[in-house]
Amino acid sequence: MSAAHLPALLGGLTLAACLGAAAVPRRALPGVAGAGTALVGAAGVACGVAALDRGIEPIELAGALPLAGLRLAADATSGLFLVLIGAVAVAAGIYTAGYAGRGHGSARTPLVLLPVFVAAMLAVPLAASVTTFLFFWELMALASLALVLAEQRRPAVREAGLAYAVMTHLGFVAVLVGLVVFAAAAGAEEFGGLGEAAAGLSPATRTAVFLCTVIGFGSKAGLVPLHAWLPRAHPEAPSQVSALMSAGMVNLGIYGVVRVDLDLLGPGPRWWGLALLAAGAATAVYGVLQAAVATDLKRLLAYSTSENMGLVCVALGVAALLRATAGNDEPTAAGAAAVVALTAAFVHLFGHAAFKCLGFLAAGSVLAATGRRDLDALGGLARRMPTTTTAFGIAALGACGLPLGCGFIGEWLLVQSLVHALPAGGTLVALVLPLTVGVVALTAGLGVAAMVKAFGVGFLARPRSEEAERAVEGGPAMAAGMGLAALACGVLAVAPAVLSPALGRVLPELPAVTGQGAGAVPAPDLDTVLRLPGTSGAMSPGLLAVGVAVGIVVALAATHWRARRRPAPLRDAPLWACGGAAPTARMQYTATSFAEPLQRVFDGILRPEVEFAVTPYPQSSYLVERASYRSRLRDVVESVFYRPVLRAISAAAAVVRRAHQGSIHAYLAYGALGLVVALLVAM
Amino acid sequence: MTSETYANLLHFAGGLLLLCTVGVVWRHQLGASVRLLAVQGAALAAIPLISGIYHEKAHLLAIAPVVLVLRAAVLPYLISRMVPPTARPPGGWTASAAPATPAAQADAGAPDGPTATRPGPAADVLAGSREPVPLISTSVTLLLSAALTVLAYALCRPIIALDPTADTRTAPAALAVIFIGLLALTTRRQAVSQVVGFLTLDNGIVALAFLLTSGVPLVVELGASLDLLLVVLVVAALTNRMRAAFGGTDIGELQELKE
Incomplete structure (x- = not known):
C-alpha cells in the first residue's frame, strides 16, 4: 500500500468508527467508540510515519468541497504532528473504552463525535491548501465544542462551552483573515504556491498576516491573554476529551505558527521572534503561577498546558530571533543555538503531549472513582488506587521538568540554546536571553511546586473526604490507556x-529557522549522549537514568545489609509523639494551605480575594473559638483585558439598540431607506 | 394597434396606476382607499392586456383576467371584510358613489355625505376603518410622494437610455408606485391601511416586472398572486386577533414587542 492510500484509510476508519458507534447497542458503545478512536489514531500515526519517511504526495479531491475542493499532502513537519496527535488518540481511545464504560461521558453523541474530532485534528496537518486547512480547523473546533458540552446539564459546562465557542471562533476569524490576506496577496491557494510567493510580498502584508495568524493560532495554543477559554473548557470536558484537547489540539496552534509563520512566510524581522518570545514568556509564567495556586486537579493541569505551550512558544521565538541575528553567510553560534531552540520546541511538544495525556487520564481515573476534582477533598489515593497514583506520579515528574521526567529534555535544550547564544548576538540578544533564562527557571521552579502539590495533596497522606476513602481502581482498559502514555513518558525521558531521525528530517524543511547555504546547521544529535552542534553542551539522560537506578539499588542493598547487622529491637513501646500520635486528616496540608505562601509572594499578580475572620471566646479575646479563611482566585488577565472589551462591546450594542425601538414603522422606514440608498448607489 | 396607440395606452395605464397610488396615500378614509386600490388593480391588469394584444402574446392575455379578478375585486373585497360590519357603510364601499369633495372631508374629518347615519370619525378610528392622526401630515406625505416620483424618474434614466421603448418609458411610474407604497407602509398606523400600502407596493413590483421583462411567465405570476392572497388572508386573521386582544388595530401600539 502506497503512502497515498493512508489518508483514505484514515477517512474510511473514521467513517466506520462513527457509523459503528452510532449503530451498536448501548452496552457495546464505549468499547466500539474507544476502539474506533484508537484505530483512527493509529492510522494517523501510520500517516505520520509515512510522511516522515518520504512525505505524502498531494492528493486532490476536487468534488469534496464546493468551489475549492480539498487538497491533502504531508511533509515531515506534518508527519511529526500526525504522529504526536495519533499517539495521544490511541492512548485516549483505549482509555475511553473503560472510562465511558463506567458511565462517564457515555452519552451516544459525544462518543460518536470522538473519532470525528480525532480525524479532524489529524487532517489539519494533512491540509495543503488554505481552504482545506480552514475547513478542518473549523471542523476540529466544532467537534471539540460538542465534546466539551457532553455533560451540558451542569451550569459550569455550559459556561465553559460558551467561553470556548466565542474564543475559538474569534481565533478562527483571525486565522481566516490572516490566511485570506496571505492567499490574496500571494495569488495562490496551495501552501506550496504561498511559500514561493511569500518572499515577494510587501512588509506590511507580511506583518499583517503574521499578527493575524499568531493571534488566531495563539488563542488555540492558550497563549496569554487569549488563554481564558483553556482553563474553563479543558477541565469541564470528559477526561479523555481533556487529554485529547490538552495534549493534542493545543499542539495544532503551535503547528499553525510553525507552518504559516516560520515555514511559509519565511524568515521575518527580529521583532517577530521577540513577539513570540514575549507572548510565550508571559504565558509560561502566568500559567504556572495559576497552576501553583489552583485547587482543582484538572484546572491545574489545564493551566500547566498553557504554561508548557508558553515554553514552546518561547523556544520558537528564541529560534526565530537568533536566526534573524545570525545571517546566512557562515555558521555562527547564534545559528547553532537557533537550531537547538527549535529542537527544544519539538522535543518539548512531545514530552508535554506524553505527560499531559497521562496526567489528564489519571485525573479522569480519580474523577471516575471519587467524583471529585477538588484537591482539598482528595488525598490517600496512593493505597487505594496504586496504578493511577503511579501514573500521575510519572506525569507530575514529567511536568516538573526535572531529570528523568519527560519534560526535562526539552527544557534543558531550551536553556542550552539560551546560554550558548549569549556571546553571539548584539545588545538586544544580550539583554533578552538572560531574562528568558530567568523566566524558564522561574517556570520550572513554580512547576515543581504545582506538581508536588497536585501529587502530594491529591494522592498521598490520608483521605479528606468519604469519596476519596471509598475510591477503587478503574479497570484494565483505563489502566492500559494510562500504561501506554506512561510508557511514552518513560521512553521520551530516558531515550530521546x-x-x-524524525527531527533530522523536519529541521531541514524549515530553512527559515535552520538557515540556508553556508549558514545551515545540522540537527542536534540526540543519541545516548545529547550533543549540540556548535556548542559544548552535552548530556545523557539514559546514562543518568542508569546512574540513578544503580544508586538506588546500591542504597537499598546497603540499608538491607546494615539492617541485618543491627540487633533486633527488644520491645515495642509507643513513641512520645508530642501529643500528635493520632494525626487526623484535618492536620494535613491542603492544596490551599500548601499554595498559600506562593499566593502571598505573588499577591500583586494573582490578587486573590481573601477573607480571614477570627472569632474569640466571649470570656477572653486571646482564646480563639473559630477561625475561618476563605480565598477566591479570579483570573486576573480576564478582569484586566476582557472586562473592558466586553464593556466596550456592550456600549456599542447600546448605541445600536437606540435604533432598535421596536416600532414597526421605524423598521419599515429602515427597509425603505435601504432600498432607495441601494438603488442610488447602483445608479 | 399602431405603436403610437400602444405607447399612449401604456402610458395611460401607468399614469392611472400612479394617480391611484397618490390617492391612496392622500385619503385617510378606508373606503376611499379600497376603491382606489380596486381602480389601481384594474390599471395594472390593463398593462399585460395592452402588451399582450400589441405583442400578440397569448400568455399575457391569459394573465390579464387573473390579475384583474384578484387585484380589482378579490383583494379589495377581502380588505373591506377586515373592518367589523358596524363600521362599514350600509351598502358596502365598493357599491357607494365617490364622495363629492373628498379633500375637504378628509381634512375636516366630517362624515361621508351619503352615509350620514354612520358613527363619527373617532368611532371609525377605533374600529379601524379610518386612520387616526397620521405620523406625518397629509401635505408632507404628498410632497414626499412627488419627490419620490422625481427620484424614480431619475433612477430609471439609465434603463430608458439602454432601451428606449414605450415599456421602459412607463417603468418609472411603476417604480414610483413602489416607493410610494413603501411610504404608505411606513407612515400608516392601522393594520388595514398597512395592508393597503403593502398591496400598493406589490402592484408596483408586478407592474415593473411586466414592463421591464415584457411578460412574466404564467407560473411565476400565478405563484406570486397566490402568495399575495395568502398574505392578505393571514393579515386579516391577525387583525381580528389584534382587535380582540387590544380593542384596536393601531400597530403603533405594538412597540413593546421588541425582544
Missing part, C-alpha cells in the same frame, strides 16, 4: 534518541 527515538525522536532523532
